[in-house]
Amino acid sequence: MKIMQTVIQVSLSFATCLWLQSCSQPSEVIAPPTATPSSKKITLSGSHTIGSILFEIAKPYETAHPGVKIDVKENATWRGIADVRQGTADIGMVARSMKADEKDLLASTIAKDGISVTIHRDNPVKSLTNQQIVNIYTGKIKNWQEVGGKNQPILVIHRSEGVAALEPFLNYFKLEKSAIRADVVVTETDELVQAMVGKPESIGFSSIGVVESIKDIKLLPINGVAPTNENVSSGKFPITRPLNVVTKNPPSALVKEFIDFSLSQEAQAIVKQKKFAPVK
Structure with a gap:
């Protein structure tokens, strides 16, 4: 029994010593994780x-x-x-x-931005009436000679569904999507330019700002109003966005x-x- 008491006393003394030692030591401070800088x-x-x-x-x-x-x-x-x-x-x-x-x-x-009709720079046509544009896009006019141009078939280039330039064009000319008779359909303006380069018989429509500086393409006036930024700013140009x-x-x-x-x-x-x- 005395041996048991001695063991217990030693164990308690040892535990007490450990407790006192831990109290005398400064507790370890765990630094919070460094904040990640907010994205810029x-x-x-x-x-x-x-x-x-x-x-x-x-x-x-x-x-x-x-x-x-x-x-x-x-x-x-x-x-x-x-x-x-x-x-x-x-x-x-x-x-x-x-x-x-x-x-x-x-x-x-x-x-x-303005949306205007585009033709090849070598096409002698200088303007088209609204009705002529509608008739070209609906297949009623098929040759440039019918609107004062050369005797060659008109290559109609249309824009695909979802292109932002499509909606203002259709709305202004009151055209239904199902009425369009296109020979080529493109999505991006770059594709339009590529389709028109080297094809004097082509016609399309695009952003004035995007194609104004492209030498192989010229913009036509709409309803007698020149496709310029000044006319877009003033509201004179009829197709804007x-x-x-x-x-x-x-x-x-x-x-x-x-x-x-x-x-x-x-x-x-x-x-x-x-x-x-x-x-x-």
Whole structure:
């Protein structure tokens, strides 16, 4: 029994010693994990037309804001809307008026653009009436000689469903999609240009700002109004569209700052240099 008591006393003394030793030692402080710096990247997705403008506007903005990266992904208007709604882009680039079912998006117009009929530079035709344009696109006029041009068949180039330039064109000329008689259908403006180069018999329609500087293509007046940025800005040109940037929710401070910068005097000068109509 005495041996048992002795063992117990030794065990208690040893435990007490360990407890006192731990109390005399400063407890180890575990530092919290280092916070990861918040991202300073703004992702834009959508219209090629707007992307070409914002790519240039991003350059002076990034210079003035070291550490901020503007990632411009050019695809299509519908994709920009989808990406913003899904949260994979901060800003959507929408090259048309907003629709009734897009009220969940907040839009800012950074520029204006006109949509005009395009023909090859070697085509002697200088203008077409609205009715002649309708008749060409519906297959009622099939030869350029019928509208004062050379004796050659007209090659009608149309735009595919979902292209932002399509809707204002159809709306202005009151054309139904099913009524169009096209020889070639393209999606992107680059494809339109490629389809028209070397084909003096071709006709299409596109953004004034995008094709104005392409030497092989010329823009026709619409209803007697020249396709110029001045006429787009003033409202004289009959087929126009807003070039919008959109966000799903009120933008973060960083995103708002970039959108505000796109409306600044410096950025609007870039809009004009890119052959689009500034809004300020």
